[in-house]
Amino acid sequence: MHITRLNIQRVRNLQTVALHELQPFNVFYGQNGSGKTSILEAIHLLATGRSFRTHIPRNYIQHDTADAIVFAQSATEKIGMQKLQSGEQLIRVNGDTVATQGQMARILPLQLMDPLSTDIIDHGARPRRQLLDWLMFHVEPEFYHAWQYYSRALKQRNSLLKSRRHLSLDDLEPWNRMLGDYGEILHSQRVEIVEQWKSRLQEDLLQLLPDLQIQLEYSAGFHVEQGLYADLIQHHQKDVDRRYTEYGPHRADLRLKTPLGDADVVLSRGQKKLLIMALKLSQIAMLHACNRETVVLLDDVTAELDLTAQQRLIERLSQLGSQVFMTTLDQQSVKKHLHELAISYRLFHVENGQVHVVVP
The missing domain is CATH 1.20.1050.90 (RecF/RecN/SMC, N-terminal domain)
Structure with missing residues (x-):
């Protein structure tokens, strides 16, 4: 499943995020604490039912709200999840409620690459x-x-x-x-x-x-x-x-x-x-x-890899048909790699929980 549309509500400082016309590579840049990693966290939550940053729902559901919602759409599928403060969740696939997270995981195979973790x-x-x-x-x-x-x-x-x-x-x-x-x-x-x-x-x-x-x-x-x-x-x-x-x-x-x-x-x-x-x-x-094909989350990879390793990684993921959502503080280096490799991408600026498309 390649995501063409993504909606996020009440995940950390992301009140309401609506992203459209997503590409094979989607790059989110902004200052630390702006909400970049929370976008990846929301996609991870949708695919796996859990955050990669915490096991406690109240830590990622916005304070004084009852739930968080993540919705994604591809050319053929519509999937969504509502996560409650209690840890309970409601999963829907094409409008139908499904019982297990395994059904969602099969639709949206997901790999997280966080180079900070060994x-x-x-x-x-x-x-x-x-x-x-x-x-x-x-x-x-x-x-x-x-x-x-x-x-x-x-x-x-x-x-x-x-x-x-x-x-x-x-x-x-x-x-x-x-x-x-x-x-x-x-x-x-x-x-x-x-x-x-x-x-x-x-x-x-x-x-x-x-x-x-x-x-x-x-x-x-x-x-x-x-x-x-x-x-x-x-x-x-x-x-x-x-x-x-x-x-x-x-x-x-x-x-x-x-x-x-x-x-x-x-x-x-x-x-x-x-x-x-x-x-x-x-x-x-x-x-x-x-x-x-796999959806891949790359969190702040440019901070940990040299330019050669960055380009090799991006090129390999493109060869494998992966859709990539990545965060960075160095959008110029990422844009340079993507242009040199002729890869379609969308660039987003994240600031205080707000996400804006950046027109090349």
């Missing part, structure tokens, strides 16, 4: 696992179904482990079987997709970090050679003592390795930022190969 590399397995599962959701049709069943079984098993101090194998048998079956399915799906991802990643690493050798390795979260069900049986007492499920795809990880050691230890901050971009660009390339 959480994916530095902060444990969870953000890397989330990155993998975003890719799985969009390129493996059976993944979401298997993940739902696995997650329900995991929730029930963990609930039992927390509620009772003495549990036999028989008490957990139904959940062990379900976890084992769906966990193996998830693992097989992930292995296949990660193998495809590895080759795509090397292509983007060659462009962004040509002097480094970096390998992507997948860790299953359980002992693959003996299987997840066997792990659950063998470590039954440990799970009972710890009161949670230790083994399974919910503990999987992606490891990024160089010849000198793990990427989080060896790479500089600047190299980590470029590595994160390569990871996300290669994912976008995989969706592009499946005829699915």
